[in-house]
Amino acid sequence: xxxxxxxxxxxxxxxxxxxxxxxxxxxxxxxxxxxxxxxxxxxxxxxxxxxxxxxxxxxxxxxxxxxxxxxxxxxxxxxxxxxxxxxxxxxxxxxxxxxxxxxxxxxxxxxxxxxxxxxxxxxxxxxxxxxxxxxxxxxxxxxxxxxxxxxxxxxxxxxxxxxxxxxxxxxxxxxxxxxxxxxxxxxxxxxxxxxxxxxxxxxxxxxxxxxxxxxxxxxxxxxxxxxxxxxxxxxxxxxxxxxxxxxxxxxxxxxxxxxxx
Amino acid sequence: xxxxxxxxxxxxxxxxxxxxxxxxxxxxxxxxxxxxxxxxxxxxxxxxxxxxxxxxxxxxxxxxxxxxxxxxxxxxxxxxxxxxxxxxxxxxxxxxxxxxxxxxxxxxxxxxxx
Numbered sequence: 001x002x003x004x005x006x007x008x009x010x011x012x013x014x015x016x017x018x019x020x021x022x023x024x025x026x027x028x029x030x031x032x033x034x035x036x037x038x039x040x041x042x043x044x045x046x047x048x049x050x051x052x053x054x055x056x057x058x059x060x061x062x063x064x065x066x067x068x069x070x071x072x073x074x075x076x077x078x079x080x081x082x083x084x085x086x087x088x089x090x091x092x093x094x095x096x097x098x099x100x101x102x103x104x105x106x107x108x109x110x111x112x113x114x115x116x117x118x119x120x121x122x123x124x125x126x127x128x129x130x131x132x133x134x135x136x137x138x139x140x141x142x143x144x145x146x147x148x149x150x151x152x153x154x155x156x157x158x159x160x161x162x163x164x165x166x167x168x169x170x171x172x173x174x175x176x177x178x179x180x181x182x183x184x185x186x187x188x189x190x191x192x193x194x195x196x197x198x199x200x201x202x203x204x205x206x207x208x209x210x211x212x213x214x215x216x217x218x219x220x221x222x223x224x225x226x227x228x229x230x231x232x233x234x235x236x237x238x239x240x241x242x243x244x245x246x247x248x249x250x251x252x253x254x255x256x257x258x259x260x261x
Numbered sequence: 262x263x264x265x266x267x268x269x270x271x272x273x274x275x276x277x278x279x280x281x282x283x284x285x286x287x288x289x290x291x292x293x294x295x296x297x298x299x300x301x302x303x304x305x306x307x308x309x310x311x312x313x314x315x316x317x318x319x320x321x322x323x324x325x326x327x328x329x330x331x332x333x334x335x336x337x338x339x340x341x342x343x344x345x346x347x348x349x350x351x352x353x354x355x356x357x358x359x360x361x362x363x364x365x366x367x368x369x370x371x372x373x374x375x
Contacts, residue, residue, distance in 0.1 A: 062299070065299065066295070120339075169323070170315055171320075172321075174312065178328075183301030184262050184264075184265065185262070185302075190271050191298060192263070194265070194301030194304070
C-alpha cells in the first residue's frame with residue numbers, strides 16, 4: 001500500500017510530496033524537477049529500460065586501498081549516473097535561450113543541475129512503511145521511490161511499494177556473497193588498489209529468480225501484480241534496491257576469520 | 262592485474278595476517294600493524310570463511326575451482342599458524358611462540374619431551 005509524506009522543502013533541491021494510496025505508473029513520463037537558487041528546473045527523459053540501467057551499473061566505480069594503517073574506499077556512482085542523464089534526456093524546462101537546438105545541448109548543462117537530476121532518478125530507498133501482517137512463505141521488501149512531478153520543483157514520493165519474494169536458498173545467498181567478494185587488484189603488486197566488480201547485474205538476475213509479485217505499481221493503466229509482469233516491466237533500479245533488502249541484517253553476525261579459526 | 266579469487270598464495274597470506282592479529286588484538290590504533298595486502302584479499306577471505314560455515318552447517322554446493330583452492334589456502338594458513346602458535350592443551354589458547362614454557366592465558370606449565 002503506497003502512502004504520501006509531506007517533506008520540508010530544502011533550498012536548491014527538490015520538494016517531495018506523496019499522495020495517499022498512490023500507484024506508481026511505470027509507463028508515465030519519466031521526469032525530475034528541482035530548485036536551484038529558488039528557480040525550478042525540470043528534466044524529461046525517455047523511458048529508462050533495463051539495458052540503460054545495466055550500462056549505468058557497469059559504470060559504477062568502487063575501489064579500496066591502504067594508506068598506512070587506514071583503508072581508503074572511493075565510490076563513484078555520479079559519473080555513470082550523469083552519463084545516463086545525458087543519454088536519456090529529451091528536453092528541459094526552466095532555462096532561457098534556444099540552446100536545446102544545439103546538437104550537444106545535453107553536454108553543456110551545468111553539473112550542478114545534472115548531478116541533482118541524476119540523484120533524483122535514483123531516489124529509491126528502503127521504506128519505513130511495513131505491512132501490517134506477513135506471509136511466512138514469502139519475504140517482503142518495501143521501498144519508497146521518487147517518480148514524476150506534481151509541479152515544477154516538486155517530485156512525487158511513492159512510499160510502501162511492495163516486492164514479494166520467495167525465501168533465499170543457500171545457493172543464492174552464496175552467489176550474492178561470492179559476487180560481493182569478487183575483486184581485482186591493480187598496481188603495486190598485492191598491495192595495490194582493489195577494484196570491486198559491480199554486483200548490481202547479479203542482483204537483477206536474483207530479483208527475476210525470486211520475485212513472486214508486487215504491489216503499488218501499474219502499467220498501461222493496469223495494476224502490476226504477477227511475477228511475469230514484474231520481471232518484464234519493473235524498473236531495474238527498483239529491482240536492485242528491493243532485492244538488496246533480502247540481505248540487510250544478514251551481515252550483523254559476520255564471523256571474522258580469527259573467530260572461524 | 263591480479264584476480265584475487267585465483268591468488269591462493271595471497272589468500273593464504275591474508276588469512277595468516279588475520280590469525281596473527283587475533284593472537285594479540287591491538288588496544289590502540291597505532292598498534293595495529295600495517296598490512297601488506299590490498300583490502301580485496303580480506304573481502305575474499307571473509308567470503309571463504311562464510312562459505313566454510315555454510316558447508317559445516319550442512320549446505321552443499323557445487324564449488325568452483327577457485328573456491329576449492331581458496332578453502333585449501335585457508336586450511337594451509339591455519340596449519341602453518343598452529344605449528345608456529347600451538348594451542349595450550351589446557352585451555353586451547355594459541356601461544357605466542359612454539360617454545361613457550363607456560364600458557365600466557367591459564368598459566369599451565371608445558372612439559373617438553375627430552
